[in-house]
Amino acid sequence: MDKKYFVSSSPHIYTQDSIPKIMYTVILTLVPAGIGSVYFFGLRTLWIMAIAIVSAVAAEAIVQRMMKRPVTVYDGSAILTGLLLAYNVAPSVPLWLPAVGSVFAIAVGKMVFGGLGYNPMNPALLGRAFLLASWPAHMTIFSGAVPRGGTVSGIDAITNATPLNVLKAAQDVLQHPQDFSPAQKMEASEAIGQLYDSIEDLFLGRIGGCIGETSVVLLLIGAAFLMYRRYIGWKVPFTYVGTVALLTWIFGGADGLFTGNPIFHVLSGGLILGAFYMATDMVTSPVTVGGRIYFGIGCGVITVVIRLYGGYPEGVSYSILLMNLLTPLLDRWTRPKVFGGKKKA
């Protein structure tokens, strides 16, 4: 019989993509940023990545064995979670910290809800939030994260805080002028000026920060490949970054509206890592077109609110976690009309 007339049931169009293939591709695209962090922060970062990955995989295997489910650690999702968690801690953290974070991310962030595909929130970010709440000192002090050929803040005058930390402190001075001396105010506005001039350092990653978040250019190389392969869409990351840029331009300046520096805000902190690798997680982001756009805008709004008005210098992880929780609702509100279906009643 000629194969052309072979009759089969649907689906008729399918793809060769599988969970392991997608997961390992994402991991590969994260490798440049990892190499970059080893270059900037030293071999210790490699240990942190290895420990985070091994504990994530081990935790998944043990929990799946305990739950009497098939052990699926070879699909790469646990490796990816471990790697992303390692990218979310500072290079100077004690080595047990990424291990604890990975175990929490996998056991509580993923397996408790039923495993891959059922987790409401990004496990790696949940692990980070857990670490941040439990050991705030280790997670917020970056004075040990001195990059090769640069300073933690990217400017020479200040050596122990990340760019966003410096910006937050300086903005605080400028917004409460009555509480500070003229010399401090001068210093603050000078620091902001220098920060805005250090865009090149931010772009290359020659600043302090979490392991995987600093080098924008290396992250973008990986993200471009993922977009080319269509493993991540453009809607979430572009609306996310765009919203952050727009809002920081309007509200981010100290001299009134439309005086902020959007480029600085986009390149600093964990925004690029978050927008391209964590907000786009297939499990925890919406599936509809409208849902994705609202998701990106929501992430951007929350990030800017935390950065400019909140207590923390950086808000990427919390914004994504909060929007993860809204994902089912966004999918419901933006459900497209079924072809041939009736209008909404």
Add this chain to the structure above:
Amino acid sequence: MSVTSEFTKGLYKQNPVFKQALGLCPTLAVSNSVESALGMGVAVTFVLLCSNSIISLIRKIVPAKIRIPIYIVVIATFVTIVDLSMAGFLPALHKTLGIFVPLIVVNCIILGRAEAYAGKNNIGLSIIDGLGMGIGFTMALLLLGTIREFMGNGSFMGIPVMGPAFEPVLIMILPPGAFLTIGFVLGFFNWLENKRAK
């Protein structure tokens, strides 16, 4: 319906927190240390014991339509006694527990036992029931308080037990830690129950 089974049902089989999932608000809020867990447990046990006996005594003269407000008045009386004595004799504990002492009035375990048990049974059984439920609640709080204080502060009853190298898991004594702990403990008891049923 023996006296022993009326007492022991509150300890495990119908444990107010782990089996009936009642009184979760104080359970989550004050279980961040063993000391406050014990204080809350004893306070609730006392109120439960007293309210159960009074409500059991007056159950035949209380009109059915307005029984809930009458129960609340009885409960509130004893909560006020607890509140004022605690403020007088244990001011430090009173300060730690804060708003959760007056909130014992609306603790659903107490009203639940009044409605489900004391309003229908004689005083002897009601006292036994109140005592069992109160001790069950205290045990639940102590279990959560021990886990949370140990992990979140590295201590038991305020005495450090973990040595200086231990860096406490701060989240465990914060509100999220309460939800995490109770989730895992409830899951553990459900798992135990399922295993036993098999």
